[in-house]
Amino acid sequence: MDVRNGMGLRPLGTSAAEFEQDLLSNLYYRRGTTVESASTQDAYETLALTVRDRLAERRVRTAAAHYAANPRWVYYLSAEYLLGKQLEQNMLYSGTDRIARIAMKQLGLDPDEVEGLDVEPGLGNGGLGRLAACLLDAMATLDIPAVGYGIRYDLGIFKQTFKNGAQVEKPDDWSYQGNPWEFPAPDDRQTVFFYGHTERDANGKTCWIPGEVVLGEPSHMLVPGHGTDTVNIVRLWRARGSESSFDLSRFSAGQYAEAVDEAVHAENISKVLYPDDSTESGRELRLKQQYFLVSCSLRDIIRRFRLRNTDWSEFPKKTVIQLNDTHPTLAIPELMRLLVDEEGLNWDLAWTIVRQTFAYTCHTLLPEALETWSVPMFERLLPRHLEIIYTINEHFLAEVREAFPGDVDRVRRMSLIQEEPDRRVRMANLAVVGTQAVNGVAELHSELLASTTLRDFAELWPAKFHNVTNGISPRRFIKIANPTLSSLISEGLGGDEWINDLDRLAGLEALADDESFRSRWRAVKQANKVRLGLGDPESLTDVMIKRFHEYKRQQLKLLHIITMYHRIKANPGQAYVPRTVLFAGKAAPAYHAAKHVIRLINAVAAVIDADPAVSPYLKVVFPPNYNVTLGSLIIPAADLSEQISMAGKEASGTGNMKLALNGALTIGTLDGANIEIRDKVGADNFFLFGLDTPAATALKNNGYRARDHYDRDPELRHALDSILDGKFLGIGREVGESLLNWDEYLTLADYRSYVDAQDQVDAAWQDTDQWTRKSILNTARSGFFSADRTVRDYAAGIWHVNPVKVGR
Incomplete structure (x- = not known):
């Protein structure tokens, strides 16, 4: 049965000529203009509507199938x-990416210009x-x-x-x-x-x-x-x-x-x-x-x-x-x-x-x-909900007292209401109490949730706690973001079935030792660097793209950059591995410490760029307004992925997965999904540094003094002094003082291990064939990090849902 005709729907064409007719119809009847007078914005809106029509027809059939089931x-x-952006993805998913471009050209429209208006x-x-x-x-x-x-x-x-x-x-x-x-x-x-x-x-x-x-x-x-x-x-x-x-x-x-x-x-x-x-x-x-x-x-x-x-x-x-x-x-x-x-x-x-x-x-x-919320504000804004929370808490705490008789401290910790220093509603406690399943988003994160952050609840309800490691969309982050690499992978694997079955990437391992394939792999990476427009495509592209937060330690990357700067200044005649360091990300408007780091990065970048002795070997760039669109340009061009958070602080990360999938090698701590990435891609294809979670916790518990590391490491002292002394346009003293006098996230403790690991990166980069081999293996072994696998884990272990196929 033709479901579309059964619903009275006009079948939509699948040829370029039919798509062109639908474009014209939408231009006339939904935009109210003609080809001769249409603006580029008219053309974009019309193209979007014509693609959307194809998805809307499938949506009608989906809704009918769901209602019946x-x-x-x-x-x-x-x-x-x-x-x-929606246009490119929706054209791919509707199967109109090729015919849409043909139709636009037939109408005298520039497809790239039209698609460029998508927001x-x-x-x-x-x-x-x-x-x-x-x-x-x-x-x-x-x-x-x-x-x-x-x-x-x-x-x-x-x-x-x-x-x-x-x-x-x-x-x-x-x-x-x-x-x-x-x-x-x-x-x-x-x-x-x-x-x-x-x-x-x-x-x-x-x-x-x-x-x-x-x-x-x-x-x-x-x-x-x-x-x-x-x-x-x-x-x-x-x-x-x-x-x-x-x-x-x-x-x-x-x-x-x-x-x-x-x-x-x-x-x-x-x-x-x-x-x-x-x-x-x-x-x-x-x-x-x-x-x-x-x-x-x-x-x-x-x-x-x-x-x-x-x-x-x-x-x-x-x-x-x-x-x-x-x-x-x-x-x-x-x-x-x-x-x-x-x-x-x-x-x-x-x-x-x-x-x-x-x-x-x-x-x-x-x-x-x-999250916690002030009880007075909660009571003013949502009076009935506070009453309900009080009643939930009364019943819940009775359950806790029965399970752990006499443990007053545990009852206080698990209560939905914090009493000291002020009365607040604890939203995470409420989320655990009111649900049938709680999950973390990486193996280490889930383990730490159950053993530290939510330990009391995990001891009461151990079966409620699960792990579902995050995943990313291979359609968005390699098929669309990196079309040249996607084409090379499909050619190497003999088809594009891998896009919906990322485990098939394992077939690339056999090609990692093929000299011709490695050469083509490098050519794709070079072309992506040219597309990004960083300058020297031969330099090592070192990428740190993530939200700005002190625990993510952009300041550690900055100390390494300053150390490289000092080394080049001290020994100008030596040969250095050219490196382009790219930061991107936003700081919350009220997060002043993170904003100080951003300003210091830009000051260091300006000083390096103005120094002819250093700039041929080291470049720092910080494009503004990081989003999916910018990330889709940066990620395919990356050689090195910076995942350097203090161990035990990052839940998972997904940027680390996107970069590894696109062939970047990771330098990172044993934190979040870095652990699983290292396990999957192999220790030889990952640059590990820094304290692990037990060591970091012990160091903090034993009275960490950042100044001890400053005192005994001359390179670290030189780098930090240059910040404190205002050598970079007078910017950054707040950052330097915070690191020296507080350093909540153990940046100075991990500095030496990190710089040494970066020296290993330089050495590895100089063996072009081996670096390319490692890059291919990172992609080949990233199949586990598909969002499809993540959803299957949720569906089987937490949601207990089944698929519903949509008829034609």
């Missing part, structure tokens, strides 16, 4: 999604959002019924620029020209309450009387699978004022700003990703964002459940909700509120449903990253 759904709740959605920032995007991609590719839920941020996080080397944040108005990839659905608006108080009615039922009402207006974007007809969605919520939020009488009186004040206040909720939380108002806005996301999403999830089901006891059998870190943890008390207050279920049944429905991914080991 009534399966268990995965609902993924995440504060961010770092999706990357990256400002919905995410770092690894959390990139992982979320990769998992959605993998779920669709594996035919798993899923919906991602998030916030439709108007301005993303921020657009990074530099002024005198310092980071400056500007608005990222990513959808200024519109977003052709989204489908607005204003008829599915949800109502969200804030503030107010609670009352009990005559029957003893608790009612929340809100002080503010905000509307959540959804739109959705299509998430197609690769090599399948499944198209899932990510549903994004934008905050709107209620119908009464515009005060016409004030407007008529000339009080124009005051007339729209309530609407503006409401719409601030979805204005930016992660508003600055250094002020009380900023913290309150973040908490409002988190509740807004879960309130809208849960109502939508319940609506979807009711399409085919009526029995609440079936809810956990049809629904699994994955919490991507602590940001959506308010979904736990919100579902309790909906079930008890609005649906009339008794507490025990509702709590059973909640605990069987949710699963929680923890992405950190840093205590400061385990």
Whole structure:
């Protein structure tokens, strides 16, 4: 049966001529213009709509298959999604990449110019959002019924620029020209309450009387699978004022700003990703964002459940909700509120449903990253939810006391409410208590979660704790980002099946010793360096791309750069391995220590660039505004991947996987997924340095003194003194003093081991054939790090869901 015709859908053509006709139709009837008068923006929007039509037709069939199957759904709740540009990926997934370019040329359009107008959605920032995007991609590719839920941020996080080397944040108005990839659905608006108080009615039922009402207006974007007809969605919520939020009488009186004040206040909720939380108002806005996301999403999830089901006891059998870190943890008390207050279920049944429905991914080991919220602010903003949390805590602590009688300290540590130094709601504790599964995102991370960060909970519920190592999308990060290497791999393996079965990359191992293949591999890397435009493509391209944080230790890389600078200055006649060091990443607006490091990097880069004795051998570049698009240029060009966080601090990392997959060799500590990367690619193809987690912990516990390392290492002392003495444009004294007097992340303790490992990098680089062989083996042995494998692990071990095939 032709499902499309059975639904009354017009079959969409698969030839370039048919695609051209659809382009013209969309240009005329949906953009309202002609070929002769169309702007490049018209052409881009029309191309996007024509590609989207093909995915939308598959979406209709996907929805029909899911409705008929009534399966268990995965609902993924995440504060961010770092999706990357959509056009190239959607053309690949819809099979229109070739015919679209032919059709555009037939119409006299420049495909590169048109595709260049595609804008990256400002919905995410770092690894959390990139992982979320990769998992959605993998779920669709594996035919798993899923919906991602998030916030439709108007301005993303921020657009990074530099002024005198310092980071400056500007608005990222990513959808200024519109977003052709989204489908607005204003008829599915949800109502969200804030503030107010609670009352009990005559029957003893608790009612929340809100002080503010905000509307959540959804739109959705299509998430197609690769090599399948499944198209899932990510549903994004934008905050709107209620119908009464515009005060016409004030407007008529000339009080124009005051007339729209309530609407503006409401719409601030979805204005930016992660508003600055250094002020009380900023913290309150973040908490409002988190509740807004879960309130809208849960109502939508319940609506979807009711399409085919009526029995609440079936809810956990049809629904699994994955919490991507602590940001959506308010979904736990919100579902309790909906079930008890609005649906009339008794507490025990509702709590059973909640605990069987949710699963929680923890992405950190840093205590400061385990969110807590002030009880007074929580009570003011979400009074009913605080009551529910108190009741959950009362029942939970009774369970703890029964399991560990007399252990008062354990009860205090595990409580959902922190009492000292001030009363706060512990969101990670709530996330563990209210879910059926908790997972870390790399083997070491999961082990440390259970043995340190969440030890009390793991001892109470050991079976609840799991490991699911992160993965990345091979479609996005090698097929699209590195097309020349992708073509070489397909040629070497005799087909492109590896794109959806990354374990097939193992077949490249046999080619690592083939001189001709190595030569072609090097040529691809050189071409990618030229494409990136770094300058000398013969130099070793040393890449550190990640969010700026002191534990990630960009400052350690900087000390190495300064050491290289001093060595070249001291011995100008020697031969040195030319090296181009590339940093990219953003610091949070209020994270001043990280911003000081950024400014110092740019100052060091300027000094090196201006020194003719050093610049032929050493170059430091820092392109601004790192995102998926920029990463897709940098990653294919990288020779060396810097993964140098203090051991025991990085949850996993996904940048390390992307770089290894594209043939970069890693220099790193035994931290996060570095451990698994080293195990997979082989110790000989990985540059290991630094303290491991037990040694780092012991050093800190025994009274670490950074100055001891400074005193006994002349190169380190020279490098640090040059910062403290203002040798780099007078910039960076704050960084130097922090390292010398505090050094929370053991940068100076690992300095000598790191510099020695970098000397090994220089030596290895000079054996071109062996370096290329190691590069090929890094790619060949990276199959484990596919997001498809990650999703299979979730599906089998936590979600217990099955695929649903979509008919044609």
